[in-house]
Amino acid sequence: MAAAEPVTVRILEREYRVMCSPPERRALMESALFLDGQMREIRDSGRVSSMDKIAVMCALNLAEEILKLRQELAAREEKIDRRISDLASQLDQFTGTE
Known part of the structure; x- marks a missing residue:
């Protein structure tokens, strides 16, 4: 495992030093840019001005997006499981192994 190294990221004109391993550096930089x-x-919407409030609003937006994606993933997994079960039943009927 590669040793963690300090990496500086810039978010809203503020610099933050974050420890990460070299293989994780690219993902960290992309995450910071995002x-x-x-x-x-x-901030540019003009509705929120303090850094704390901007960070909280951003966190809430990202949390909502993550939860929505988790729900979509669970629904897709359920649909796939049903489809696999249906196909297995059809195969059992076709091969006479019910």
Whole structure:
């Protein structure tokens, strides 16, 4: 396992040092860029001005998105499981192994 190294990311004109391993560096940088963009959108909307409130609003937006994606994934998994079960039943009927 690679040793963690400090990496500086910039979010809303503030720098943060984060420890991460070299293989995780790219994902960290992409995450920081994404977060910066999301926070800038909130700030630029003019409805929220303090850094704390911007961060909380961004966290809430991202949490909502994650929960929605989890629900969609669970629904897809359930649909796939039903389809597999239906196909297995049809196969059993076709082969006479019920």
